[in-house]
């Protein structure tokens with residue numbers, strides 16, 4: 001990762017800094033206003049950009065619930081005090097960008113969590129990197145997100161890890177030879193998922209019978225599904241967010257297409273079952289999170305989450321919960337609420353014991369993670385073995 005500084009910009013910055021130092025005579029004012037002194041408890045304000053309203057609002061609800069629970073626990077422990085300032089992006093690129101600009105213009109905000117979609121992060125990440133504020137996606141899984149810049153991180157399972165793992169298991173289990181691919185061609189995440197699906201199918205020497213596309217908000221998929229049915233695939237690879245994905249599965253089953261589906265992160269939501277009902281059976285996904293995992297840490301979190309919100313946490317809640325703990329750890333290690341110090345401390349996180357396992361960033365700010373493969377069976381996500 002490289003950051004390029006323009007010489008004119010550098011000169012202006014130096015002159016501005018000289019002028020500010022001469023005028024204020026108190027160069028530590030900004031940090032002393034918002035931070036405790038090094039070694040003391042750190043108090044920090046973080047911005048959150050989430051998909052809270054609109055067709056994908058269940059993603060944002062899970063994410064903000066995970067964050068709020070973690071915030072409550074972190075603040076109760078008292079090593080670090082975190083304030084969250086939350087903005088709704090409604091899943092829209094422009095709205096996410098103006099939310100980010102608003103958050104970044106507050107000097108007291110030292111880091112950002114979100115936005116929810118890779119489509120949003122593609123523009124917001126660039127802006128955050130340019131402004132030197134750390135940003136961490138908890139659900140952004142497309143290729144190339146952490147490579148946007150030094151200040152851009154994620155703790156979510158990339159499609160490039162999830163899809164080949166899920167497909168391999170399905171191919172072995174069902175002796176799959178022929179597949180059809182269906183993907184949303186107007187979204188960064190669904191397009192990236194498609195690239196990964198195509199490559200994985202080619203690497204596994206599968207016969208790709210057809211590649212079909214759809215757009216966000218589409219309600220009728222019968223043209224694509226009728227064509228796919230006529231070609232008799234053993235399995236369908238589908239790259240979609242839950243609201244389109246669930247409708248596709250429902251229409252596929254009604255059209256008599258009973259083959260298994262392999263989906264990416266967007267499909268790994270209980271919303272798929274809520275919307276598609278029985279038609280969701282046969283969906284296979286790879287995930288860093290499984291709420292029924294017999295692990296003490298996982299079960300403690302599930303219990304606390306259920307007590308707070310009356311439902312089990314999904315992958316998006318779990319990733320957000322871990323993300324705030326990672327930020328808290330980085331703030332503690334930085335010893336001050338400062339954007340650059342926080343970025344450097346985040347980059348150094350290694351083997352942090354989260355509920356998704358021991359967490360480390362790689363050199364690009366991407367995750368190192370082992371997914372588990374699940375299948376929806378009898379209306380429930382279950383281990384796929």
Ligand code: 1QQ
Pocket residue numbers: 059116117118119139140141142189241265266267
């Ligand atoms: C992305 C995703 C979506 C499923 C987030 C909700 O993974 O946009 O990258």
